[in-house]
Amino acid sequence: MTVLRLLRRPASAGLFLSVLLLASLSAQQPKRIISLVPNVTEILFAIGAGPQVVAVSTYDVEPPEVRSLPTVGALVDPDTEKIISLRPDLVITYGSQTDLHAQLKAANLPYFDYRHGGLDHIFVTMRALGARTGHVDGAERAAHTLQAAIDAVKQRVAGKPRPKTLLVFGREPGSLRNIYASAGRGFLHDMLVAAGGNDVLSDIDRESAQVNTELILARAPEVIIELNSANRLNDADLKQVVAPWQALSTVPAVRNKRVLVVMGSGLTVPGPRVAEGLDKIARALHP
């Protein structure tokens, strides 16, 4: 009753509403974020939420600021006790960590559910996190910068013929066994297309497929790109890495010496540095 009478007066109503707004805004801005997903950590820093991050996963290495932060496990082995003991007000988790979600709910801790998606999903994630962490402007800025970088790459390769490309991201070292490649869908496929390539396995329509040598010979890709997490390989090592492909000498990529290794950990991770990886792939496809 008293509140209603207060609201009839404009000045006190205005004051009351402002206090409410401020209160809800600060409730929306988490002060202690724990991230179990490395690429989301990078996004958090990119949108300006870096200072709010108090702990990261065991696999986080970028940006350099996170290396001094405490770690709480990762996808398979999140350390729930430690997470709770750090008193977070937002936990970034993988969509598949259902056990962890149940435990966080029981402890009354809010969490953000992340799942991998295509190239576009990075922007969706940026904006969602911007809203969730109170960095809406920061998220917009980061999204724009990233989009511009990606567009620059796309523009550079626009109009050029798209070579049939096999994008390999796993293989038994020293041999052609257990080759895993992008097969027409998902984030790596989006990268390949944006970089001006044509996924030679696009009809399979899967995020990843294990390809055998018969398939590679039959599809005859013009370029083979191997993603290698090493940061630097000298020429001799590089030659050794791609040597096994010589067995498939009818493949145009092998015949024309277009088996290329794109190096660097984290460049093919769906985060703010994806433009760098995209650039490398584009230069490999269109030198």
Added chain:
Amino acid sequence: MLDLLWADNVSFRYAAGAPLVVDGVTVRLASGALAGILGPNGSGKTSLLRLLSGTHTPTAGRVLLGQRPLDQVSRREAARQIAVVPQETELAFEYSAIEIVLMGRHPHLGVFAVEGPDDVRIAEDAMAATGTAHLASRSFHQLSGGEKQRVVIAAALAQGSGVLLLDEPTASLDLGYQLEIATLLTRLNHERQVTMAISTHDLNLAASICRELVMMRDGKVIAAGPTADVLTPDNVRRLYDVEADVHINEASGHVAVVPVRRLR
């Protein structure tokens, strides 16, 4: 009289620290003998047979085959002289009766040799001698207890050895088969001069066919000698703690033992 097989003061234990299952036993098998090794379960009869066949080496003492120590004779050579009929034969896979009998030819065949027509003939003869010729292509699993035992005896015969060691050959057989086996063994001993040692706890079987007995209890020999001398109520008591009536049975013509009362 030649000693074909001589266990000279042998002792045996299955593993270091285990109790002796055979303790200072001496057994002499002359050529053509038909000896019974008599005793309750656990007296060491089976272990003694294993020592006599050479498949196990005594912990003390030695076994001589003719003049030679058995542990210096190769398994192959020993198998050509000594055959064993075990108490039970359990097959992991299905073999036919003739396949089992042919296994007895192993010590006569080289590594890559295959049984020739001679070997097959010997095997078939052995089956005929044991009345199992009609079972040749039957699966061993499907035979009755008595038929199995006779096939295994045929396999031992096919080895062509001069010595046959049998471990409880009638233990799981009914009366009819017991009689059959007893007759068969006596005939083999007479007609083919096969030297035999039969381990059994069946007093009457021993009495009916064995000409000499070795009585064992707790790994030791408590009496040995010709059947008529050794099979006395006193010795039966010492062996089995049982008071028994021992007499010549008029119908069968040999010693019969009838247990009367347990003494313990």
Added chain:
Amino acid sequence: MNIRRRIVIVVGMFALFTAAVMLWAPTVGSTAISLTRAFDRSIPWDANVDAQIFFVARLPRVLAGALVGATLAAAGVVLQALLRNPLATPFTLGVSAGASLGAMLAVTMRLEFGLLGVTSIPLASFGGSIVATALVYALAVSQRRGLSTNVLLLAGVTLNAFFSALILFVQYIADFAEALRAIRWMMGGLDVAGYTPIVAALPFVLLAFGTFAMMPRTLNLLSVGTDAAAARGVEVTTAQRLAFFSASLATGAAVSLGGPIGFIGIIVPHLVRLLVGSDHRVVLPASALFGASFLVLCDLAARIVMAPLEIPVGVVTALIGGPFFLWLLVKRS
């Protein structure tokens, strides 16, 4: 009955079947190729796709499949005789678990070394199999003189469990991508894309088979019982050692080449025994031959059924083998 003639005829029939399968298998696949083109010498190698599909993608695969299939089937036969149990497999005594652990470590520790053209995973895998074999043997002879097959079995089963636990642990602490590759290796694969891995495995396989060739009649006798075998002239401990080491060597080589492909070591000996009886002089060579063709056919299914994707060949053998195994167990009881 002429035993020699029977052996020759039966094994000969299996040999014909296997030869037919091996001649046919490389000519079919997920891609249509022209055999005339493939064998046309006038086309330069670097331009002859059909030839490369035939000689690089398919033929090594068929040869590897034949080698692995023959080896696992024969090792299965030998171990079943040694352990006197038709349910024993080449993997019962832990050799395969050792091989898998070796491979796991090579994958997850990202080891990259080579020896005479053989890469790290097969090398580490073979090393693991040797360690496992040595451990099992040491355990089996520690208890008493001679070799107790019961202790052998226990040691093998225990080592299996222990190594399997280690494998799970290594997968757990590994990177996600490595763990995935490790799991994929465990499903078996024959796409060797070259003849070097086959040639590398060959000396060990030949040594094992050379030993197997001396054993069939002995295996018959051993399978009836060790005492009975000894009484019939078999040097039991020597025979058991030969059987154990040759079967383990064969299994180690096979697993290093194609991964732990299951069920061949049990399905094939069983089917062969159902067809030809239990005489190992027939069962051993016939199982090797049938094992070769069986795995080649499974691999054919693996690379055609879901083309352009591939089903791991170990999954194919398990899909066939699982129900078969169940049927066997039911039939025995």
